[in-house]
Amino acid sequence: MLDAAIIGAVLASVVAAATTLLLASLGELVAERAGTLNLGVEGMMIVGAAVGYVTAYGSGSLLLGTLAAMLAGVTLSLVFAGLAIGLATNQVASGLATTILGLGLAGLIGSGFVGTQLEAAPVLHIPGLTELPIVGRALFGQDAFVYASIFLLVAVAYVLARTRIGLVLRAVGENHAAAHALGHPVRRIRTLAVMFGGACAGLAGAHLSLAYTPFWASDMTAGRGWIALALVVFSAWRPLWLLAGAYLFGAVSILQLHVQGFGLGIPSQLLSALPYLATIIALVVISALKHGQGAPASLGVPFVPDR
Amino acid sequence: MRKILAMAVGLAAGLAFAGPGLPEAQAAEKLKAAWVYVGPVGDFGWSYQHDQGRKAVEKEFGDRVETTFVENVAEGPDAERVIEQLARAGNKLIFTTSFGFMEPTLKVAKRHPDVFFEHATGFKRAKNVSTYAAKFYEGRYVIGQIAARMSKTGTIGYIASFPIPEVVSGINAMMLGAQSVNPDMKIKIVWVNSWFDPAKEADAAKALIDQGADVIAQHTDSPAAMQAAEGRDVFAFGQASDMIKFGPDSQLTAIVDDWAPYYIERTKAVLDGTWTSTDTWGGMKDGEVVMAPYTNMPDEVKKMAEETQAAITSGALHPFKGPIYKQDGTLAVKEGEVLPDKAILSMNWYVKGIDDEVPGR
Structure with missing residues (x-):
């Protein structure tokens, strides 16, 4: 019942499913490492999905749609940044407001496009490599979003850990008063980090509406923004663990569908809960073993200079 | 200061609620009707079709009705709050269009005896609560037969x-239809535990296709599965709406929900003052279950489907006519008998030939 073809197909699906989560959570990780908790991920994602779809549908260009989606995510993130960083409002409330605003806006933007569809983003095909058994399609048969997510992950991990920009960003997140005293523009850095988060969330939204299920439907993110937020916390704010978390979640959510298809008689309600359970347990165990790096010390604390 | 502010806000809110209710004489002319949807109206499936029905009511009665809707209402306690607000806002006829709205609807109905409620797909009624549903299983029997003729893998x-x-009951009806053509048909069932999650529905479709299914049927609300089937060159059936645009080479037909006739009839009953609590279960005969054009199939299969559809419409054929055996081999419906509506509406067992278990059983 398990042959190479099925395993290969499962792996390819897992990579695709994990990519949306990885993109969205990676951006949020950067925002949070700089000290800002943005609960607006779901909102920025859905606006990205809507704007990306509408733009790609109108222009016929997936690239243009993707860029527009990122821009839309950035725009909404600036609304959040204006409130939470500019006016130092409560970040939780501002983030929730951003999500609610985003869901409404996206419904409005996409309302004229219900019932239409696009050609899915093309997938890579390298003769010889893509046909490799088992891992061929998973590694060499994906769309550009997948490769972009891996590139972004490596870039974020490198910049955070190895560069001066990363050091300053982390300093702002750990102790904004000290960073401010050293002359670093705390609010500007945080705003830029939040904007990066918005761009990534928009990109994740575009992955859904341009590649994964290339049509527009309201609420098509179906809570993935919240899962991305949770992944950031459970990864203890580390990019590589985030990668592990996103892929584990993707793997279990695809595998449980296959287990059901085989009719093994395991209650589907339990199987549906399994991705959440497995990811929580795995990441809690990892962070317990490493006796964890906690949250950035200034996370969620509004910064008001000279006070 | 804060207290005064709160009082002012409360007062304003009170006035806002009282407002539409005050001029009763005028309001009697214009009926306010409201719809509560479980998904977004843009789902292009279940909620979309209900909203088409609402629009049909607006079109039919023009100035005599004023309609509103609330979309994306979670099943459970949140629904009660939404329905309560609609009742307080002066709506005299409220349609709650998902199974999980059953208890909230009944609770609110008790507090508003002068408001008429209509709950879709439920089984509990009250003096001012009607229930209505459509016999989608009739359509599923037809698509079962088509699937059996079109499938190469037999799954x-x-x-x-x-x-x-x-x-x-939809799964059973499809399987009974399939077995009437090919007794050895197999079915693989994946529960996504959601009415609307396009990416997950697409994942489920791909998983089923990877496992050898070559005809996909769905009981979820988005066109994602149809799109996935089109991308993988297998056949599929649309759900709730005609999804041919998403599967021009894949869609065999779709079971379309047409709520317009019922909504118009019930709105008219309120306007005429003849509304009573009823239980309506319309099917093909009543125009509530409509089959989208039969496409992507040979003429002989199309002919078979049309004949079955005609037989169900005329009452000559009932999908749940005996003999029907349960999975364990026990006889569920005797030869020549038909499963009563009540048994269909509370069905929690699979028919023989389904190699799986009903979750939670």
Whole structure:
């Protein structure tokens, strides 16, 4: 019942499913490492999905749609940044407001496009490599979003850990008063980090509406923004663990569908809960073993200079 | 200061609620009707079709009605709050269009005896609460027959939402239809435990196709599965709406929900003052279950489907006519008998030939 073809197909699906989560959570990780908790991920994602779809549908260009989606995510993130960083409002409330605003806006933007569809983003095909058994399609048969997510992950991990920009960003997140005293523009850095988060969330939204299920439907993110937020916390704010978390979640959510298809008689309600359970347990165990790096010390604390 | 402010806000809110209710004499002319949807009206499926019905009411009665809707209402306590607000806002006729709105609807109905409620797919009624549903299983019997004729692998892939009787009876009806053509048909069932999650529905479709299913049926609300089937060159059936645009080479037909006749009839009953609590279960005969054009199939299969559809419409054929055996081999419906509506509406067992278990059983 398990042959190479099925395993290969499962792996390819897992990579695709994990990519949306990885993109969205990676951006949020950067925002949070700089000290800002943005609960607006779901909102920025859905606006990205809507704007990306509408733009790609109108222009016929997936690239243009993707860029527009990122821009839309950035725009909404600036609304959040204006409130939470500019006016130092409560970040939780501002983030929730951003999500609610985003869901409404996206419904409005996409309302004229219900019932239409696009050609899915093309997938890579390298003769010889893509046909490799088992891992061929998973590694060499994906769309550009997948490769972009891996590139972004490596870039974020490198910049955070190895560069001066990363050091300053982390300093702002750990102790904004000290960073401010050293002359670093705390609010500007945080705003830029939040904007990066918005761009990534928009990109994740575009992955859904341009590649994964290339049509527009309201609420098509179906809570993935919240899962991305949770992944950031459970990864203890580390990019590589985030990668592990996103892929584990993707793997279990695809595998449980296959287990059901085989009719093994395991209650589907339990199987549906399994991705959440497995990811929580795995990441809690990892962070317990490493006796964890906690949250950035200034996370969620509004910064008001000279006070 | 804060207290005064709160009082002022409360007062304003009170006035806002009282406002539409005050001029009763005028309001009697214009009926306010409201719809509560479980998904977004843009789902292009279940909620979309209900909203088409609402628009039909607006078109039919023009100035005599004023309609509103609330979309994306979670099943459970949140629904009660939404329905309560609609009742307080002066709506005299409220349609709640998902199974999980059953208890909230009944609770609110008790507090507003002068408001008429209509609950879709439920089974509990009250003096001012009617229930209505459509016999979608009639359509599922037809698509079962088509699937059996069109499948090469002999395996149907079925994307299911929640293990409630409506969904279980749909699976059984499809399987009975398939078995009437090919007794050896197999079915693989995947529950996504959601009415609306396009990416997950697509994942489920792909998983089923990877496992050898070459005809996909769904009981979820988005066109994602149809799109996935089109991308993988297998056949599929649309759900709730005609999804041919998403599967021009894949869609064999779609079971379309047409709520317009019922909504118009019930709105008219309120306007005429003849509304009573009823239980309506319309099917093909009543125009509530409509089959989208039969496409992508040979003429002989199309002919078979049309004949079956005609037989069900005329009452000559009933999908749940005996003999029907349960999975364990026990006889569920005797030869020559028909499963009563009540048993269909509370169905929680699979028919023989389904190699799976009803979740939670």
